[in-house]
Ligand SMILES: Nc1ncnc2c1ncn2[C@@H]1O[C@H](COP(=O)(O)OP(=O)(O)OP(=O)(O)O)[C@@H](O)[C@H]1O
């Protein structure tokens with residue numbers, strides 16, 4: 034089993050015919066993803082050759098869904114057009130919309146998020162995220178498939194490369210699903226959403242949660258874990274050395290005044306019994322211990 | 328990007344919000360000339376991107392031109408919480424007013440916009456929230472709906488503003504909403520929002536934080552701060568590098584914001600055993616990490632005189648380690664001599680091949696290490712030596 038994305042997911046790619054879209058569609062196909070359609074306004078009716086498979090291109094998400102039964106969309110369109118693309122997918126009734134695009138204005142995210150909420154149907158992951166992968170089943174986004182294997186750990190992270198790092202360190206144990214929720218200040222799916230899904234997923238035994246400075250998502254996740262998560266959680270938080278008031282790469286990674294520090298997040302997590310690694314490799318070790326002693 | 332008060336007020340004025348007449352001065356003489364032209368008492372205000380200027384003595388009333396010159400002389404060069412006042416705003420002093428508070432901001436936790444209005448202006452809003460919560464209205468605003476006159480009036484009424492100013496304040500709150508949305512701000516704050524006895528509503532102070540991601544649809548470049556950090560950050564920006572200067576001795580390059588933040592932490596832990604050396608910078612060269620970007624990054628870091636050793640920490644995901652290693656070799660060719668040791672940690676896809684490429688190149692200043700913790704240990708030791 035897995036969360037949000039399984040081998041049965043039918044994936045369409047918005048912006049598939051662009052350079053990034055093409056490159057990553059090929060990688061997703063190689064990872065076993067059932068990529069059923071591309072969507073590029075004005076290019077409907079064409080087909081794109083991916084060697085092992087021809088993927089039909091549609092002019093709209095609605096058409097692509099009607100023709101192929103797609104239920105997941107991965108968005109690679111540039112920031113300028115991201116809101117339009119995501120709103121189109123929401124309006125077409127997509128179940129999961131994974132927004133890879135980096136640099137989406139926060140007002141645009143707020144609007145498509147509000148629209149997704151109102152739809153009562155669409156789950157948004159991202160923006161500014163690497164997407165998610167259920168190894169051996171399907172990949173929606175840009176997470177490399179060949180650094181890990183299928184297994185029973187669930188992972189949720191704000192950071193792409195730290196996700197890869199942990200997936201790689203724990204590749205022998207393997208993952209049910211790894212979800213990169215993105216480093217923007219406003220994101221669709223949160224740590225809490227993923228924790229809840231992993232808790233409910235019979236294919237997940239333990240959870241790695243990776244956070245970083247900025248906001249209070251980790252503190253709220255800690256409160257959620259205390260109340261609702263019975264599976265073991267091991268965490269890592271990046272950014273102890275980050276100075277106040279400086280944005281560290283991710284738009285959301287900023288310590289404002291005394292709020293959003295790594296220390297506060299670590300303490301909140303430890304208070305509810307989550308073991309927090311000092312480094313990524315220590316975090317991997319803690320997960321090994323946890324699994325061994327279960 | 329945070330704006331200075333005078334820049335915020337320019338944007339306010341553009342959207343029809345009343346602000347006192349004023350001009351920026353960089354010298355006491357300029358301040359005097361502006362005050363003389365104003366023919367009225369003025370307020371001299373330090374332009375720094377931090378709060379608490381009034382308390383620090385950075386906001387002073389000057390009855391006339393010579394007082395304006397004196398106050399400007401006192402304030403220019405003043406340090407307020409680590410920010411130097413290079414300029415002052417010379418602004419006509421408003422007389423006889425009540426002080427209120429108004430702000431809109433992005434509420435990260437609830438993924439919505441938040442309006443905050445208070446009848447208690449002029450003081451720290453966190454203090455109001457703590458000591459007099461009934462005087463602070465906090466209402467979430469749906470981004471797809473926004474703030475119209477009716478909502479604005481409700482906000483002002485909930486905050487306990489007097490009945491007779493509600494309409495005028497509501498009109499200003501709607502314009503302030505337009506500033507937030509049309510300028511792509513993540514924060515707009517007016518404290519105090521003044522209501523004078525003749526019924527005028529004006530912004531006596533202003534804070535705006537703009538969303539850098541929205542720069543493509545605005546003409547905000549002129550608002551950017553030219554002066555900073557002695558040049559490294561500006562140079563990095565010119566090369567489109569994601570760089571932040573820090574106070575330590577170990578230069579750090581990595582791919583991915585999270586991994587780089589983590590690398591800084593791991594270097595700092597290792598440094599505890601080696602003279603307390605710390606990371607000298609944050610530099611994320613992203614997933615693609617071409618040879619040119621690597622060369623640009625190394626060049627910036629090696630030109631930082633504080634740097635005594637460099638750690639390149641790359642996880643090969645999409646771009647496999649052999650490609651990254653070739654990039655590093657080429658980058659070092661472009662760069663020529665490296666003036667201090669460079670520790671490289673490569674892990675992930677094709678890690679073995681990548682490490683072999685680096686050891687075959689046998690660059691005298693490059694040391695290859697397998698693990699992140701081991702690399703941090705070695706680079707800290709080298710930087711402390
Ligand atoms: N143009 C003006 N005319 C009259 N009084 C003013 C004017 N500008 C500011 N003041 C008074 O000075 C006080 C402090 O000014 P201001 O709010 O701009 O600075 P501050 O709040 O101390 O700074 P910061 O925003 O950095 O905390 C105001 O509350 C107001 O009473």
Ligand SMILES: [Mg+2]
Pocket residue numbers: 449518519532
């Ligand atoms: Mg103020």
